[in-house]
Amino acid sequence: MGRSRYPTGDELRRNFERELESVTSGGGLRSETGLDVDTDAALIEIAKAYPNIPDALVGAARTAFAGQLDGTNAAARRDRLQRMLIEHNRREQGDATS
Template sequence: MRGGRPTEEQLRRTFEASLQDAVSGRGIRTETGFDMPTENALWDIASAYPDVTDELIEAARRAFAGQLDGSNAARWQAELARKIAERQTRER
């Protein structure tokens, strides 16, 4: 069992293996270290099997890039902050 967070290189290797599994219709393993946008994009591919399109593959690559560069997390945090502010406004 690995302790701590996976390195970027480990994530990249796991993503490529998971992408191949999804394209082949084998589904996605759990505990990969992927964020929800990346995991959801891979499940979209697995669900589309055998009719996997280049667009689905590219969407998964974009989602994974967003995980690596932090933009997925930033989007999630911005959405959470918006929801909190909205709730606070309603409570006033």
């Protein structure tokens, strides 16, 4: 059964800490935590590095999660999508004039 609402900030923080604890101790990630793609990707990198996890990976996960909370991850995703759309449209117009 899917989530009926988006988690609160406190729930996200608890979920992040729970997932971080899991991957740093050799466990996996749960689904439907409310964590974004960037944060999940950083946690996956930690899981892949287990048991030799560099501090930099934990720092990167914390940075990714901070970006989720402050909206910078979402803004970067929107910017990437916008650039892709512009590039697609430019190519389409180029094909139409050929």
